[in-house]
Amino acid sequence: xxxxxxxxxxxxxxxxxxxxxxxxxxxxxxxxxxxxxxxxxxxxxxxxxxxxxxxxxxxxxxxxxxxxxxxxxxxxxxxxxxxxxxxxxxxxxxxxxxxxxxxxxxxxxxxxxxxxxxxxxxxxxxxxxxxxxxxxxxxxxxxxxxxxxxxxxxxxxxx
Numbered sequence: 001x002x003x004x005x006x007x008x009x010x011x012x013x014x015x016x017x018x019x020x021x022x023x024x025x026x027x028x029x030x031x032x033x034x035x036x037x038x039x040x041x042x043x044x045x046x047x048x049x050x051x052x053x054x055x056x057x058x059x060x061x062x063x064x065x066x067x068x069x070x071x072x073x074x075x076x077x078x079x080x081x082x083x084x085x086x087x088x089x090x091x092x093x094x095x096x097x098x099x100x101x102x103x104x105x106x107x108x109x110x111x112x113x114x115x116x117x118x119x120x121x122x123x124x125x126x127x128x129x130x131x132x133x134x135x136x137x138x139x140x141x142x143x144x145x146x147x148x149x150x151x152x153x154x155x156x157x158x159x
């Protein structure tokens with residue numbers, strides 16, 4: 001019974017990553033956002049400024065001082081640029097959360113790269129799950145393998 005209460009009081013987000021696409025679904029409502037995993041960065045006075053995120057960021061690549069990057073699936077890692085990847089994830093989470101009813105507890109994240117990367121998840125030395133949890137303000141982050149299947153309907157336990 002308490003697990004059911006907790007389930008209703010926090011969002012559960014499933015983040016799926018492909019080299020050319022990111023999809024974030026809220027598991028309790030089936031609402032989702034999907035876009036290109038791109039970020040447009042401008043360096044101005046030795047500071048890096050995020051100009052845009054998603055497919056529309058690609059249009060800014062023609063500007064002299066703007067660089068458009070995909071922070072995922074580069075250099076042999078799923079998260080080749082942690083800060084850029086977190087910015088893309090948080091941007092899409094905010095877009096989705098605006099459409100959803102408020103919840104009491106921090107959200108949970110299921111992070112699933114849909115393709116394996118040659119060198120692994122990220123270049124960071126620390127636990128990627130803990131790092132994403134901190135940077136995405138999540139209570140917990142579960143990392144799934146590309147070929148894992150998630151079945152939330154069949155995993156219910158009796159109250």
